[in-house]
Amino acid sequence: MEFAAQVIDIQKHYDLGSVVVKALRGVSVDFPHGDFVAIMGSSGSGKSTLLNLLGALDRPTHGEYIIGGRPVSSISDDDLSAIRNEMIGFIFQSYNLIPQYTVVENIEVPLHYRKGYPTISAKDRKRIEELGDMVGLGDRLDHRPFQLSGGQQQRVAIARALVNDPQIILADEPTGNLDSATEAEIMDMLCKLNAEGRTIIMVTHENSVAKLAKRQIFMKDGVVAGEGLFPG
Amino acid sequence: MKSLMLHKLRAGLTMLGMVLGVSSVIAMLAIGRGAKEQAQKQVLKLGATNIIVRSVKPPPESAVNSGGASVLRYGLLRKDFDLLNKTIPTITQAIPIRELTKAARHRQHDITARIVGCTADYLDINHLNMAQGRFITDDDRQQKKNVAVLASGTADELFQYENPVGQSVRIGDKFYSIVGVTIPRQASAAIGGSMSGQDYNQDIYVPLETMRVRMGDLNIDRTAGSFSSEYWELSQITLRVDAQDRVVETANVIRESMKRNHKDDGDYAITVPLELLKQAEQMGIIFNVVLGSIAAISLLVGGIGIMNIMLATVTERTREIGIRRALGAKRRDITVQFLTETIVLSGTGGIIGILLGLSTGIAFAGIRSLVESFIFEGGKAGSDFAQMFSEMRPEPVPWSLPLAFFISVGIGIIFGIYPAQAAAKLDPIEALRHE
Numbered sequence A: 001m002e003f004a005a006q007v008i009d010i011q012k013h014y015d016l017g018s019v020v021v022k023a024l025r026g027v028s029v030d031f032p033h034g035d036f037v038a039i040m041g042s043s044g045s046g047k048s049t050l051l052n053l054l055g056a057l058d059r060p061t062h063g064e065y066i067i068g069g070r071p072v073s074s075i076s077d078d079d080l081s082a083i084r085n086e087m088i089g090f091i092f093q094s095y096n097l098i099p100q101y102t103v104v105e106n107i108e109v110p111l112h113y114r115k116g117y118p119t120i121s122a123k124d125r126k127r128i129e130e131l132g133d134m135v136g137l138g139d140r141l142d143h144r145p146f147q148l149s150g151g152q153q154q155r156v157a158i159a160r161a162l163v164n165d166p167q168i169i170l171a172d173e174p175t176g177n178l179d180s181a182t183e184a185e186i187m188d189m190l191c192k193l194n195a196e197g198r199t200i201i202m203v204t205h206e207n208s209v210a211k212l213a214k215r216q217i218f219m220k221d222g223v224v225a226g227e228g229l230f231p232g
Numbered sequence B: 001m002k003s004l005m006l007h008k009l010r011a012g013l014t015m016l017g018m019v020l021g022v023s024s025v026i027a028m029l030a031i032g033r034g035a036k037e038q039a040q041k042q043v044l045k046l047g048a049t050n051i052i053v054r055s056v057k058p059p060p061e062s063a064v065n066s067g068g069a070s071v072l073r074y075g076l077l078r079k080d081f082d083l084l085n086k087t088i089p090t091i092t093q094a095i096p097i098r099e100l101t102k103a104a105r106h107r108q109h110d111i112t113a114r115i116v117g118c119t120a121d122y123l124d125i126n127h128l129n130m131a132q133g134r135f136i137t138d139d140d141r142q143q144k145k146n147v148a149v150l151a152s153g154t155a156d157e158l159f160q161y162e163n164p165v166g167q168s169v170r171i172g173d174k175f176y177s178i179v180g181v182t183i184p185r186q187a188s189a190a191i192g193g194s195m196s197g198q199d200y201n202q203d204i205y206v207p208l209e210t211m212r213v214r215m216g217d218l219n220i221d222r223t224a225g226s227f228s229s230e231y232w233e234l235s236q237i238t239l240r241v242d243a244q245d246r247v248v249e250t251a252n253v254i255r256e257s258m259k260r261n262h263k264d265d266g267d268y269a270i271t272v273p274l275e276l277l278k279q280a281e282q283m284g285i286i287f288n289v290v291l292g293s294i295a296a297i298s299l300l301v302g303g304i305g306i307m308n309i310m311l312a313t314v315t316e317r318t319r320e321i322g323i324r325r326a327l328g329a330k331r332r333d334i335t336v337q338f339l340t341e342t343i344v345l346s347g348t349g350g351i352i353g354i355l356l357g358l359s360t361g362i363a364f365a366g367i368r369s370l371v372e373s374f375i376f377e378g379g380k381a382g383s384d385f386a387q388m389f390s391e392m393r394p395e396p397v398p399w400s401l402p403l404a405f406f407i408s409v410g411i412g413i414i415f416g417i418y419p420a421q422a423a424a425k426l427d428p429i430e431a432l433r434h435e
């Protein structure tokens, strides 16, 4: 069967000159379509490294990563950019909005890098508005990030991640900077997106967050140490 | 684009070099063209094959004391005229004139006119035309007739609505009958030496020989209590050379010949219109070198400044670059973005520079007065040059505008490519982690 994403015995080494840091030391995971996975583990265990590889932001040192049925090793850098643009939506712990842009402009950014560079159409505008409403920021579309709370900024980031209708959502500690009430709202949104059929892979430290996922992967020292809620 | 607006002051300062460089390019070409056109106009008016020798009144201390009243003797002599006319084979025509100012009168109308003693050739050589009647003829000269031709302005003032031809005018204490009136002519530009700009419209022309017998060579001026006398035989000799390529060599022969009757060259000046062209070219070269260096240095400094600011921008916006890469931007997209921003920056500088360059005329007037007061102070050698300098107007060259714009865009590309590529080369993950 074809998976949304599949990593096969991947390793990631960082050559720091004097030492080689092995951030990933042979990880194999299958992510079926519509999966909702929480990746857990202690700090430095390689969670972010794995997520970046899954997001096609980087290539593994060894092993293979297959996304959309294609091995990443056979894909050019430009095509990796296209994959990120079309198939993947990123949500970061620190939101990563462009500070000088308004909410609308931030949501628009992925549209500027679409294949063939089409200009933003009326249909696109409508979709941005709908996304704004969906994340509950319909009345703040012309605000700038510094005028918004952390939770609101993360909603903008979610809208931005969704604008190109990707199959996979990658979230690195999406609620890491938020209070528990806001955390619940954001998680509610992610659950809905998963219910729509999107594959969601999320890094988290919180058991309460992780248990909302369909399954949990526990990492330790660059390898998968187990599945299920820790300790369990 | 937005991030450019964010740092208005910084962007403005960065553009300064571009602005200066581009405006220098525009100004350089405008001044070059202005100088050339000015010189060509001059030469056309004065005649490219003409050489003009004029009397110059020396400073008063060299006056000779003769019997209580001082008589100032100076200027061109009739023997100068004979010498030049007869001994230099390349001269085809020599036209002497003598000028002085005197009161002219008709009934109650009274003016101070420039009286020009001249020959029949004067009409032609000064591009004058007759409105009515005739000009001075050789016959008038030989018979020393008491005839006069009025310039249009003189005729208007003295005769108003009457027809002057056939009537008479009183010059000094003698009467002359009017035989013709000229058509108004635009005043000529000033040339070097003693010749100030001529307003041909306030003249009265009489035969040279008539002037000599009826007015004499001595001119007594009884103004302001003391009375001064001046003695000069001729005011100007216009010499026509047979071919343009022999003008310079002929001018040198004239300079030598003039030394025979004059101990020093303090009482006459030689103007060679053709040499004005060369001086204009020299002036153009001086300006081009000065402004060209300013332009080159400014553009280089401006370009480096832009590169510097763009490198700083790339560092500041590293995280933004990471975000864009994560959201699907290819390396080329990043390159294009930063290169575009650089070009907008340098292009805006270029446009401001073009506008500034076009207002050279205003700036030039200021520079001119500065240069005049410092460099050309009284120097005789520089006087023709100074004169021309003070009369030329920079003339913007149309094609210099697109050229200047392309230069500014080109500078943007040259100095923007490195920062843009540095931005594109950033590793997305590293960039996202920045700060």
Ligand SMILES: Nc1ncnc2c1ncn2[C@@H]1O[C@H](COP(=O)(O)OP(=O)(O)OP(=O)(O)O)[C@@H](O)[C@H]1O
Pocket: A014, A016, A021, A022, A023, A041, A042, A043, A044, A045, A046, A047, A048, A049, A050
């Ligand atoms: N660019 C890099 N250069 C060198 N070492 C790196 C680099 N990126 C990650 N590492 C190392 O790889 C290991 C895994 O890092 P990673 O960021 O994946 O951990 P993590 O599980 O996400 O930790 P945390 O929970 O703190 O975010 C760490 O030891 C880290 O120091």
Ligand SMILES: [Mg+2]
Pocket: A047, A048, A049, A172
């Ligand atoms: Mg991490």
